[in-house]
Amino acid sequence: MKKALLISTVLFTLAACSGENSAKAPAPVAASASVEVAKVAPPAPEMKLIEDTQHITDQLKTIPTLGKVVIYTEDTDPNNLLGRPGQYVGKLNFGDTRYKDKKAEDFATIEIFKTEAERDARHDYVDNVTKGTPFFMYQYKHENLLMRLPHEMTPTQAKEYEAALNRM
Template sequence: MRRTTLVFLAAGLLAATAACSSSSSTDKPAAATTAPAAPATVPAAGAAATSAAPASPKQAEPASAPDAAAVAAKIKKAVPSAKTVTVITADTDSNHLLGKPHQYTSAAHIIDTRTDSTTSGIDSGATVEVFANEADAKTRAAYIDGIGKAQPMFAEQDFVHGAVLVRVTKALTATQAAEYDKAAS
């Protein structure tokens, strides 16, 4: 009985680590930028070429979600200890979720000088994930919260602003994390 429990606990820790890890495990270092370049955009579902059918003049274009690099730059400007922004690409996404259905469409890491970590990832400050819609952002936040409740060593402070999820390291106090929440709103 104890052996089975330990096997399931170990498997759960491995799964949680793989699913929630935000630090890059690839051999390629992430490119740090102080002024993020315009990242590649992922077209929204149904955004294929529709030049054959003219759009109705009364139809309004749906509001597009902001880009993670732009949100991270906004946070960096408002939070003095937020020093480096690293845009996450498909090659540097350790979660392998970028651009997949119901997952984030763009993401960026922020290194905060109040943490001991200098590597790009959630432990070094914060991660901004932008989704196609608010429901997907809330689903991801609830998933991460569930992992943190089950395994407190994976806990973090998360804030949802529409389609944007701001994930802040547990190394920062609640007051310090609130700076990220305020800056993202």
């Protein structure tokens, strides 16, 4: 009796699972309006804030020809922009021993910004002011830093400083 009941249950289950279904599924309804799925762009990676002027100086020291480094404060910044709204929050200038006739204060600079937009605005400003003049400068951006090097440097020398900047 148990065997007959088991066989009946199996046969009933097989019949229920067969593809023959007397009830038909309703036909799909065509959509009258187009549907647009908004894709969310992945968030941009956050910019790493580098604010430690000693760390920046240590990275520059990997260049054997690095000269004097001058770190500015609000009181000593020659441009009077340090800490002002939309301007850099840190600044240091440095020299290179291959250019003995240039003082560090007048040679190269790294400015530190709070945002990428502020850094880019300063980059664009300097680029517009120096474009087409003999005062052309190399400009390199890394994270929140903007480094400017004088046109007297060769491209190979400028690449040394760019590499140091990118290690920061």
